Amino acid sequence: MTRLITQLHPEILLPPDAMARVDAAAANSGIDSLGLMLRAGEAVAAAALRHFPGALRFVILCGPGNNGGDGYVAASALARAGAEVCVYSLVETAALKGDAARAQTVCPLPVMAIERFEPKAGEVIIDALFGAGLTRDLPGAVQALIRAIREAGLPVLAVDLPSGIDGATGEIRGEAFEASHSVTFMTRKPGHVLLPGRLHCGSLEVFDIGIPRRIVEAEACSLWVNGPAIWAGHARDSSAQDHKYRRGHVTVFSGPQTATGAGRLSAEAALRGGAGLVTLASPREALATNAAHLTAVMLSAIDDADDLLEWLADTRRTTFVLGPGFGDRQRARAFAEMMGEAGRKLVLDADGITAFTGAAERLNAIFKCDEPRLVVTPHEGEFSRLFPEIAADRSLGKVEKALAAASALGGIVVYKGADTVIAAPDGRAAIEEKAPATLATAGSGDVLAGIIGARLGNGMPAFEAACAAVYQHGQAALRAGRTLTAENLITHLQPD
Structure with missing residues (x-):
């Protein structure tokens, strides 16, 4: 101990x-x-x-x-x-x-x-x-x-x-x-x-x-073990005057009809993680499939840029999760750029990351802001695709790579693994040490993306939101125990 x-x-x-x-x-x-x-x-x-x-x-x-x-x-x-x-x-x-x-x-x-x-x-x-x-x-x-x-x-x-x-x-x-x-x-x-x-x-x-x-x-230096003291004072207190939009509206994009599960996992995790309202933005072809599995999560049809432009007209829709099971990388890139230009907060995961292979500077350009509003959540392979030169630098350890990537991105990098590193462009970094090996299961990353979305939607700054979500994700996994699946991981989420 x-x-x-x-x-x-x-x-x-x-x-x-x-x-x-x-x-x-x-x-x-x-x-x-x-x-x-x-x-x-x-x-x-x-x-x-x-x-x-x-x-x-x-x-x-x-x-x-x-x-x-x-x-x-x-x-x-x-x-x-x-x-x-x-x-x-x-x-x-x-x-x-x-x-x-x-x-x-x-x-x-x-x-x-x-x-x-x-x-x-x-x-x-x-x-x-x-x-x-x-x-x-x-x-x-x-x-x-x-x-x-x-x-x-x-x-x-x-x-x-x-x-x-x-x-x-x-x-x-x-x-x-x-x-x-x-x-x-x-x-x-x-x-x-x-x-x-x-x-x-x-x-x-x-x-x-x-x-x-x-x-x-x-x-x-600004390097810590990840834990609640990092985001203390940034967590949003409940109020009798709260309503669902005040707690944050998170939009999660669904994949096509044959790949809807990942988006639903992210959406359900965002709702369980504390968002006031979560909408799964689904291709029309997948509406029936998604509707059969959703209750509290809302459902809306978004197929193309025109649909998304109309969706973005409502400024209460502040926070988005893009990538889990999304599939179409060209459309993922176009959607991400639209959200950047519209000033929205975005969690970019999975196919959303791959859509910007070797183009971190483009993400920096479209999400550039004094307060970071982009969080990317790569595992090692995705990190190598998004930041190839940094990944190839053998002189750097994981913390140094994550910090270099965050600086290049102008956003928060959650470099996933059993020792996940959360890094900010201002030089802050935290290492998660309590996430168990059982998280190495399909869908657990989709759940994490949804929790980060919830924390961002609640109004927490991006670095603190990512740290809190990574910690919350690991604590849920510890409660779930050896029988953990992505589905029951969500049921073990508690405020942390």
Whole structure:
């Protein structure tokens, strides 16, 4: 489980470079940096004793930097507690610098070269090799060591982040430890939340080592774990004076007669998600099919641009969802451009995204506005089609790709997956961590598009609306459990 420092504000995620600046700022403010290392290492030792009381021996693997320094402090604390401890170093101790060198000097235990380590039953590994700052592949010898420990089945406690996980992107750098438990300091890092890094951390503890919150917040970028604090104050309160149009009119476009289900899922999700009125805009050929399945969702015939132009004449029709099961990409593009030019809010999904393959700049041009009013919801394949150059840039992680795409689009990007990233053109981003794997089922994306439409229709700003909808979608999936389908997912939607 994760222990958070605070829940009064969105949970900050600090990339490794920002955390390095926090450490430097703390030292420059007069805080003893060795004292911070002592608290960090002792927290690791306490976690080791708490989580692995049956360990026959603790094996501390120390790297060349401050992560290794934390390991030497942990080794000293464990030895004082009476545990059997042995220490192995990746480098000659004479090569250590700064606080890491000081921590090693006062450690009473002998330090052996890491090449001498051979896993034995009953040992617990404390990984203090590299932590969150890793940006390159691990050395071959370390990769081989990780494989040997994995094959031996020994539990691992990771200091900061399992070695081999890129703290900024969550990617695996050659090999990575699969920790049973991890201890990090002050805040989580993106690598703790993004995949596959999240799957390697085990249970996670965030320990406050005493750096003032003002220093942490001064270096924080606008990157958070997705949660209700992000949209607090933006949710629309119910009023006795409400009527259905005040709560928002959402129009969802249906596909042709043989592909109506996706649009209905979006429409029903929008209604359940809080819109006051939802209309399914259906081709005439599909009216009877849709009418047979709808009750509270309204139904209207819209076949072509003239029909849509007439529909847009009513300014109360503010919010649209286009793409689920739509099929006709040429018509999807024309409809999207009409809504952009009419100043409407749009959730663009599925076929609507594909209709603009490689043409994000066109969407930017037609939806350009001081306050974003376009939300796109691509999965990985759709993201590659809409933003091919960004998707192909291997130097970028998922957060960086989503932010670059949002900037290019001038709108909100919901980059879907088990670690969905919501990004805004002003540089804000959030990562959803609670959505379960059961959402990998047909129609769940259509439901999400409808919920976003509802939140937009309620008047919530686009970034906050997307964050709230992604969270609401994941919470409904958790309530639905292992029998989740897109249809019963809708029935589990609750205000969040």
